[in-house]
Amino acid sequence: MPTAVLDLDYGALPDGLSLAEHYGEALALIRVGGRPAGIVQLRLRTGVIDGADLRAQVMAAARWPVCMRWVHTTMGLDEPPPPAADATVAVCTRDRPDDLRRCLESLLAMPDDGQELIVVDNAPSDQRTRDLVAAFPRVRYLREDRPGITAARNRAMREARGAVVAFTDDDAVVDPGWLRAIVRDFDDPLVACVTGLVMPLELETEAQEAFERWMSFGRGVERREFHSSSFDPLLAKAPGSGNSMALRRSAWRAIGPFSTAFGVGTVARSGGEVLWFSQALAHGHRIIYEPAALSWHRHRATEAALISVSYSYGVGYCARALHQLLVWREGAVWGHVARMVLEFGLGLLLRGLIWQRGTLLAPMMRAWLRGFARGPAAYFASRRHLREHGGEL
Amino acid sequence: MSAPAVSVVIPTRNRCAVLRATLMALATQTAPPDQLEVLVVADGSADGTAEMVRSLRVPYALRLLEQPARGVSYARNWGAAEARAPLLISFDDDVVATPGLVAAHLRAHKGPGERLVLGPYPLGLRGRPSLYQIVAQAWWSDRFHALGRPGHRFSFKDVGAGNFSIPTSLYARLGGFDTIFVGYGGKDYELGARVLKAGAALAYAPDALGDHCDQAGHTVERMLRRTREEARNDVILGRIHPELRPALSVAALFNPPLTARGRLLVRLAFAAPALGDHLARRLIGRAQRYEALLLRERWRRLMGDLKRYWYARGVAEQLASREAVDAYVAEGERAAGAWPRRVIRLELREGLTACAERLDRERPDEAELIFDGQRVGAIPPLPGAEALRGAHLPEALRGWQVTWELARMLGTAGAGPLPAPAVAREREGLWPTS
Numbered sequence: 001m002p003t004a005v006l007d008l009d010y011g012a013l014p015d016g017l018s019l020a021e022h023y024g025e026a027l028a029l030i031r032v033g034g035r036p037a038g039i040v041q042l043r044l045r046t047g048v049i050d051g052a053d054l055r056a057q058v059m060a061a062a063r064w065p066v067c068m069r070w071v072h073t074t075m076g077l078d079e080p081p082p083p084a085a086d087a088t089v090a091v092c093t094r095d096r097p098d099d100l101r102r103c104l105e106s107l108l109a110m111p112d113d114g115q116e117l118i119v120v121d122n123a124p125s126d127q128r129t130r131d132l133v134a135a136f137p138r139v140r141y142l143r144e145d146r147p148g149i150t151a152a153r154n155r156a157m158r159e160a161r162g163a164v165v166a167f168t169d170d171d172a173v174v175d176p177g178w179l180r181a182i183v184r185d186f187d188d189p190l191v192a193c194v195t196g197l198v199m200p201l202e203l204e205t206e207a208q209e210a211f212e213r214w215m216s217f218g219r220g221v222e223r224r225e226f227h228s229s230s231f232d233p234l235l236a237k238a239p240g241s242g243n244s245m246a247l248r249r250s251a252w253r254a255i256g257p258f259s260t261a262f263g264v265g266t267v268a269r270s271g272g273e274v275l276w277f278s279q280a281l282a283h284g285h286r287i288i289y290e291p292a293a294l295s296w297h298r299h300r301a302t303e304a305a306l307i308s309v310s311y312s313y314g315v316g317y318c319a320r321a322l323h324q325l326l327v328w329r330e331g332a333v334w335g336h337v338a339r340m341v342l343e344f345g346l347g348l349l350l351r352g353l354i355w356q357r358g359t360l361l362a363p364m365m366r367a368w369l370r371g372f373a374r375g376p377a378a379y380f381a382s383r384r385h386l387r388e389h390g391g392e393l
Numbered sequence: 394m395s396a397p398a399v400s401v402v403i404p405t406r407n408r409c410a411v412l413r414a415t416l417m418a419l420a421t422q423t424a425p426p427d428q429l430e431v432l433v434v435a436d437g438s439a440d441g442t443a444e445m446v447r448s449l450r451v452p453y454a455l456r457l458l459e460q461p462a463r464g465v466s467y468a469r470n471w472g473a474a475e476a477r478a479p480l481l482i483s484f485d486d487d488v489v490a491t492p493g494l495v496a497a498h499l500r501a502h503k504g505p506g507e508r509l510v511l512g513p514y515p516l517g518l519r520g521r522p523s524l525y526q527i528v529a530q531a532w533w534s535d536r537f538h539a540l541g542r543p544g545h546r547f548s549f550k551d552v553g554a555g556n557f558s559i560p561t562s563l564y565a566r567l568g569g570f571d572t573i574f575v576g577y578g579g580k581d582y583e584l585g586a587r588v589l590k591a592g593a594a595l596a597y598a599p600d601a602l603g604d605h606c607d608q609a610g611h612t613v614e615r616m617l618r619r620t621r622e623e624a625r626n627d628v629i630l631g632r633i634h635p636e637l638r639p640a641l642s643v644a645a646l647f648n649p650p651l652t653a654r655g656r657l658l659v660r661l662a663f664a665a666p667a668l669g670d671h672l673a674r675r676l677i678g679r680a681q682r683y684e685a686l687l688l689r690e691r692w693r694r695l696m697g698d699l700k701r702y703w704y705a706r707g708v709a710e711q712l713a714s715r716e717a718v719d720a721y722v723a724e725g726e727r728a729a730g731a732w733p734r735r736v737i738r739l740e741l742r743e744g745l746t747a748c749a750e751r752l753d754r755e756r757p758d759e760a761e762l763i764f765d766g767q768r769v770g771a772i773p774p775l776p777g778a779e780a781l782r783g784a785h786l787p788e789a790l791r792g793w794q795v796t797w798e799l800a801r802m803l804g805t806a807g808a809g810p811l812p813a814p815a816v817a818r819e820r821e822g823l824w825p826t827s
Contacts, residue, residue, distance in 0.1 A: 067800040071799045075745065077787050187538075189538065190530075190531060190534045190538070228524075229531050282687075284518060284526070284530050284531065329686075332688055332690070
């Protein structure tokens with residue numbers, strides 16, 4: 001049954017909701033004073049919930065964070081983030097002009113602090129993206145012919161004029177406050193990267209619901225700081241995802257570019273930014289997860305796409321682990337891989353086969369494990385490709 | 394030649410090359426060079442430092458003072474006694490100043506009141522740093538970043554001798570650094586405590602930035618050696634200012650987190666130091682193996698134990714047994730409790746701005762936070778910290794205990810801890826925000 005996605009402000013909770021009948025549940029982002037305070041799964045009755053029930057369910061699920069944020073907002077303790085003057089926003093895209101249009105519209109709805117906007121068209125097969133961007137005079141168009149999101153992101157990092165470069169994906173929509181919130185934490189000189197909260201844009205199909213439930217980009221509403229003195233750099237998926245992240249350009253130059261052996265559009269299929277997060281942490285930089293930097297991502301709608309994404313994650317995870325073991329000589333990789341395969345891969349597969357029969361969990365995990373098994377071959381193929389065609393490892 | 398406006402005092406020992414870079418960076422300051430005087434105090438240097446300083450061509454007045462090895466505090470005090478300028482910058486020989494450093498220090502002393510102004514000198518890292526260098530870099534960076542936050546409450550532990558400025562007259566009145574401290578630690582904190590007791594302020598000038606270019610010196614071995622010296626000096630500091638003992642690491646010597654290995658090591662530090670030293674040296678080898686394999690978590694736990702061991706060794710030089718440490722700390726807690734303090738009650742209903750203004754006006758050591766006549770929390774007294782300012786209030790209100798109490802108080806009766814939004818809107822007018 002599809003899930004409605006709601007964006008509610010606690011200060012103005014409606015006296016009941018009447019949504020389309022086919023919704024059995026709703027995933028609601030609860031804001032207080034504009035900032036995310038809770039993510040709540042609401043039960044609906046044929047798309048309907050009354051005001052008292054809504055409030056009760058919100059309170060039952062997120063009393064403490066909502067309460068805390070509410071006091072701070074009421075007392076005027078929230079300092080609004082300053083304008084993001086010296087920043088660049090970059091979107092890497094490939095043959096998805098319809099998605100990109102929605103994304104660009106959301107970027108242009110942000111307050112104009114003088115930020116630069118870039119679209120990197122990655123190995124396009126036609127002119128549509130170029131034509132679309134031409135309709136947005138504030139947006140700068142770049143074409144990167146080497147396929148792969150990592151090559152496109154490196155290109156954006158090189159061409160950007162801002163001290164901080166914030167990335168969103170073409171299939172995402174940003175909140176008007178996204179850029180200011182994601183740029184604010186760079187006042188700490190140790191911070192190399194800030195990631196944001198990514199909510200689903202819609203949960204209409206079973207595939208989208210399965211993705212959100214098991215492989216969500218969201219990392220909750222609690223702000224977190226990551227540094228290698230208290231956090232293992234090999235667990236670098238925890239800080240966030242590449243579709244809502246900002247990088248300090250000087251730190252990126254010191255740490256090195258995204259490895260173009262990884263990422264969507266390469267043989268290794270994913271993991272480019274996660275590998276970079278690990279690298280940044282291993283170099284002693286800090287990464288901050290900032291839930292106030294909010295964006296909405298449209299998950300792939302079809303079952304085939306979900307299986308393919310899951311497979312890609314499996315390939316990318318294994319390839320990344322191999323890279324960390326062989327190139328970085330990280331001794332703790334073995335333990336992490338064993339835990340990941342047992343707990344995540346096999347654990348969820350078992351769950352899908354026994355308790356969640358009939359859902360997409362089992363096929364999804366099977367695809368992940370198949371991808372994982374394919375990882376070594378993909379990794380070496382990707383490195384060979386790099387040797388022959390050039391790129392950054 | 395006119396009298397200089399700033400005297401920079403740099404003690405040094407056998408670090409000719411590093412010192413040269415430090416002196417050259419002071420030659421390109423935005424502040425006019427005729428306002429600047431630099432005093433290099435060579436403390437038992439035998440590596441050609443004196444010759445290098447004499448032959449160096451710089452636009453500012455450069456003076457060399459030479460003493461047999463008597464320690465860095467003697468060196469700093471002698472340099473300060475010889476200074477001709479009304480403002481003194483205490484500097485380290487491995488801090489490379491950015492061009493605006495001297496000007497920023499000068500600016501920070503404008504206006505009424507006397508203060509000690511801290512400038513940042515974070516540890517710059519190049520290439521692939523060691524695990525320990527990463528930890529050290531984060532420690533320094535976070536320390537300075539915290540000083541720059543508006544709600545930061547300055548305390549004696551914020552003072553570091555490597556880059557601060559102080560009126561020469563205040564330094565002389567305080568008697569400079571206490572030369573009782575030998576080796577690493579103690580002396581900067583102790584000076585900070587006396588600055589605050591004398592009624593002067595601590596302040597931070599972020600643009601008085603220097604680059605602490607001592608990456609190679611940041612080794613585990615030196616850190617552990619210094620930990621021992623620091624422990625000894627902490628105990629001595631606590632004897633001079635008993636009320637500060639609870640704020641020193643010695644008060645937490647037996648506290649968790651402590652592994653079984655760590656507990657054993659701490660016990661050995663008091664009971665069988667020879668055995669302990671042997672074990673600790675063996676463990677250094679193990680730490681190196683962990684680092685080679687990048688087993689960070691194990692390395693971190695082991696390093697925590699080793700640091701605790703060498704701290705305990707330093708403490709044991711002054712306090713013979715665990716009982717002696719406990720008695721020392723307990724006495725410190727009594728002294729901190731008996732510390733004279735001014736307390737005020739802040740009625741938050743009067744608005745944050747009014748409350749903050751009252752803090753700025755009255756500068757108490759402690760504030761009770763009241764809402765509608767009921768206590769919701771307090772900003773506690775902190776021996777060795779500055780008196781409260783208005784800027785400290787928002788930080789205190791953000792704490793979870795106060796937040797929780799306020800949420801309860803603001804809630805309508807019977808409706809549970811959280812008020813209905815309608816009530817919230819109605820009461821919003823109570824909170825004048827600036």
